[in-house]
Amino acid sequence: MSRVTAADDFPSRVTANLAPRADEIEAIEPEADFGDGALVLQLKARDGKAYERVMRELGPRLLATAVRMLGNEDDAREAVQDAFLSAFRNMQNFDGKSKLSTWLHRIVINACLMKLRTKRRKPSVSIETLLPRYNDEGHMELPIQSWRRGETGNDDDAPDDSLRQRVREEIETLPEEYRAVLMLRDVEDLDTAETAVVLGVSESAVKTRLHRARQALRAKLDLVVRGERSQEGGK
C-alpha cells in the first residue's frame, strides 16, 4: 500500500499530527472549571466538604498522572495523597492566576518527582546509539525506512492496546533524565519553563534532553516496527 509521502502534504500533515484532538484535551482538562472563587475560598477556609469535592472530582485525573509518572498504583496513591495535603495546607499560596486543576497537577508532578528521586536510581545509559548519525556531507548515514500505515496506528485512530503497551514500555526504558522530560513536556503538557523549574535544570537543558528523548524514542519505535516486520516473515 502506498503511503502518502511526507513531501506531498507538508506541512499541513505535521500540524494535523500535533494538534490535540478533542478526546486528548478531555484527557487533561477537567470537566468543571474549578478555578472559581467560591470553592477556593472554601478550601482556604479549610472546609472539609470542599476538600472532599476536589479530591473526588479532580482526583482521578491527578491519580492517572501519578500512575503515568511512577508506573504503579501504590506509589501513585501515596504521591496524590501527599500532594493533596501539601496543596490544602498551602492554599494561601494559590493566587488564582491558573486554574485550580492546573495548580494541583503541578503539585502532583512535584510529589511524583520527589518519590522518583528517592526510589529510582536507575543507572543512566547512553542513548547515543539511538540518535541519527551523519556522513561528512551532513546526510544521514542510515537510510530511513518508511513506517507503513497501520504499523504505528493510523494517524486519526486511537492506538490499539498492544501498540499502547509497546510505546509505554519503550518510554519506560529511556534513561530517567530523558524519560522525565518527555513525560512532562509531551504527555503532561508542561511548558519548557515549568519543566525546567520542577526538574531544577536550565531551560536549554530541557530543550536538549527533550529533543534527544524524542529522537531516541523514535529510534526505539523504529526497531519495534522492523522487528514486527521481520516476524511477519516478509509478508
Place this chain on the structure above:
Amino acid sequence: MKCPGPSCKEVCEFLSDFVDGQMSAVRRLAFEAHLKACPPCAEYMHQFALTIKLSKKCCCPGKPTLPIPDDLIKAVCAAMAADQPACDVSQARCDTTAPLSKQQN
C-alpha cells in the same frame, strides 16, 4: 543528492524547534524547503512527529478509570482536621460563612 538550505544534520538537530513552533519565519521557510526536497528528512520528520503524538495518545488513553479511594480522602481530611489552626486572624481572608471544620465538633 543536493538539498536546499540547511543540511540534513541541521534539520534533524533542530526538528523540535520546528515542530514546537520555536523557530523564526525565515528559518522555518528554509526548513520547509529542505523537507520538501529531501525524502529521507521528510520521512524522519514524519516519524518524529508521529512519535510525539504517540507518546501522548498511548500514555493518556481517554478518561481515567481509577477513582480516588475513600480511605485516601478520609486520611487527607483527618490530617487536615488534625493540624488545623484556629481561624487565623493573620490570614488575609477568613470566610466566616464557610462551615468550620469537623474537628472542632
